[in-house]
Amino acid sequence: xxLPYSKFFWGDYLRDTRMLSxxxxxxxxxxxxxxSQLDEPGEAGYKIQSWARLLGVGKRVAKRxxxxxxxxxxxxxxxxxxxxxxxxxxxxxDFLKFTEKQSQASCAGKLGAQKRHKLLEINEGxxxxxxxxxxxxxIEGHTVSGxxxxxxxxxxxxxxxxxxxxxxxxxxxxxxxxxxxLAKMRGIKKEVAESFYEWHEINHKWCNxxxxxxxxQLKLKRWENNSRKYESNSKAKAGYEQIPFGKKRNEQK
Numbered sequence: 367x368x369l370p371y372s373k374f375f376w377g378d379y380l381r382d383t384r385m386l387s388x389x390x391x392x393x394x395x396x397x398x399x400x401x402s403q404l405d406e407p408g409e410a411g412y413k414i415q416s417w418a419r420l421l422g423v424g425k426r427v428a429k430r431x432x433x434x435x436x437x438x439x440x441x442x443x444x445x446x447x448x449x450x451x452x453x454x455x456x457x458x459x460d461f462l463k464f465t466e467k468q469s470q471a472s473c474a475g476k477l478g479a480q481k482r483h484k485l486l487e488i489n490e491g492x493x494x495x496x497x498x499x500x501x502x503x504x505i506e507g508h509t510v511s512g513x514x515x516x517x518x519x520x521x522x523x524x525x526x527x528x529x530x531x532x533x534x535x536x537x538x539x540x541x542x543x544x545x546x547x548l549a550k551m552r553g554i555k556k557e558v559a560e561s562f563y564e565w566h567e568i569n570h571k572w573c574n575x576x577x578x579x580x581x582x583q584l585k586l587k588r589w590e591n592n593s594r595k596y597e598s599n600s601k602a603k604a605g606y607e608q609i610p611f612g613k614k615r616n617e618q619k
Contacts, residue, residue: 368403393431408458411451478538
């Protein structure tokens, strides 16, 4: 599968490769790119001729630059039988974090699907109940036409309900972890994100009156702004000094 991307720390790279020759620096960058695209990123072991083909140089040059990388402790290099192994711990850690994030996203998607399925069952049950009630009350308010048939007044004819948006079920209600993740990315305090999620969850405010999922990412930012205003107003009220009617502030002292 490989690692799709990885953070590059400029200062660490300059510090780690300071002792390498220009040739070894280029070889190390090629090796890092190769290690990131393996099925198990971060470690590889090949014969010297394979390393030479990978780096595009002769076997003697490949052996020299790999040994230089190992001696400078830029990467972990060791021999096993006739193979040279090269390992990078940062790529390994990045791959573990990537797979863990993928697993969390998969679990969140399954949970969202369960919520959508439950919401669909509730909507179907509500519509079925409404249909039964309409059938029971369909003869109320009718009139008799000239040919003896029952007719329903125009005022009692129900128009199609176009406010039911089933496409809203395609969007998933966010989990608390997703709210925390967005808040962390935007620098929002965790307690603000928690209060935002709990209020919408308790009051069932994830969907608007039309049944569409709200733009909760935008509302989270507004929630933070309102929290700041409320906090600043509370502090202002706490330090407010009331002045008796008819007196100025300097006359009170």
